[in-house]
Amino acid sequence: MEEIYKRIELGLRNHVIGKQIYHYKKLKSTQLLAISLAENNIKNEEGTVILADQQDEGRGRGKKKWSSPIGGLWMSLIIKPRIEFTKFNMISVISAISVCESINRISKLKTSIRWPNDVLFNNKKLAGILIDSSINNSNHDYVVIGIGINIDTDISKINLSNASNSILSRKVTSIQNEIKGRAIDRFMLMKQILEKIEFYLSLLEYDKYNSIIIGIYKQLFDTLGKKIIVYQDGLKKYNATVKDIDTYGGLILERDDNSLEKIYSGQISIRENN
Numbered sequence: 001m002e003e004i005y006k007r008i009e010l011g012l013r014n015h016v017i018g019k020q021i022y023h024y025k026k027l028k029s030t031q032l033l034a035i036s037l038a039e040n041n042i043k044n045e046e047g048t049v050i051l052a053d054q055q056d057e058g059r060g061r062g063k064k065k066w067s068s069p070i071g072g073l074w075m076s077l078i079i080k081p082r083i084e085f086t087k088f089n090m091i092s093v094i095s096a097i098s099v100c101e102s103i104n105r106i107s108k109l110k111t112s113i114r115w116p117n118d119v120l121f122n123n124k125k126l127a128g129i130l131i132d133s134s135i136n137n138s139n140h141d142y143v144v145i146g147i148g149i150n151i152d153t154d155i156s157k158i159n160l161s162n163a164s165n166s167i168l169s170r171k172v173t174s175i176q177n178e179i180k181g182r183a184i185d186r187f188m189l190m191k192q193i194l195e196k197i198e199f200y201l202s203l204l205e206y207d208k209y210n211s212i213i214i215g216i217y218k219q220l221f222d223t224l225g226k227k228i229i230v231y232q233d234g235l236k237k238y239n240a241t242v243k244d245i246d247t248y249g250g251l252i253l254e255r256d257d258n259s260l261e262k263i264y265s266g267q268i269s270i271r272e273n274n
């Protein structure tokens with residue numbers, strides 16, 4: 001199996017997320033380990049968090065690699081959300097909000113979200129989120145939220161794949177690169193994120209909070225009104241303009257032939273002529 005880990009405590013106010021945190025020096029991928037724990041459900045893994053100082057085979061969205069040298073926050077958390085299927089996309093929404101708000105709070109950087117869940121500062125990618133799930137309406141359902149944040153990573157070492165998920169601009173940055181000098185406590189940032197995710201997840205159980213959550217997402221969202229290209233399986237599908245976000249975080253698009261389209265996943269890139 002994998003290398004040695006240390007169990008850590010962050011003094012979280014949470015009931016579930018982070019009840020056990022396994023901290024590894026090095027892993028192939030926190031996401032892969034979290035998925036295998038959730039699949040095997042050896043113990044009750046709900047709320048388990050896997051953290052690694054570095055990953056050899058970090059994974060990004062769209063089967064891309066995610067460079068994960070020392071200096072970043074690389075973690076995956078296992079959740080078992082008790083929400084209707086229609087709301088599952090909201091897990092991506094609340095994860096993005098939580099990461100964005102936590103970075104803003106800890107570093108004072110005003111980051112924004114690029115659909116679906118890239119976190120950017122000045123158009124440069126600072127953090128990425130990867131959601132893997134197995135949902136069959138059974139007790140074995142799980143969602144793994146993988147979060148990668150460039151904190152004090154040497155950005156010259158970060159493979160450009162970290163930036164190229166959904167957007168043409170292939171730029172990456174790190175918190176330290178933007179704030180210069182001030183130290184960022186990785187564990188404080190992690191604590192903030194885990195508390196926020198638990199908080200927003202609890203709101204998802206009530207329909208009345210959905211529009212509030214989407215309202216927060218929209219305020220942080222930087223893709224509204226933009227002209228984009230939509231891809232499927234890596235191939236260009238059509239051009240469109242981003243009109244709005246729907247109740248569950250889907251992107252409402254107007255294609256260049258004026259027809260309307262709604263997408264919840266996939267890849268987009270911003271067109272140059274915005």
Ligand code: BTN
Nearest residue numbers: 029031058059060061128146148
């Ligand atoms: C993206 O492509 O934007 C998503 C990147 C997600 C990276 C994180 S780092 C922790 C977790 N483990 C992985 O292998 N990937 C995710």
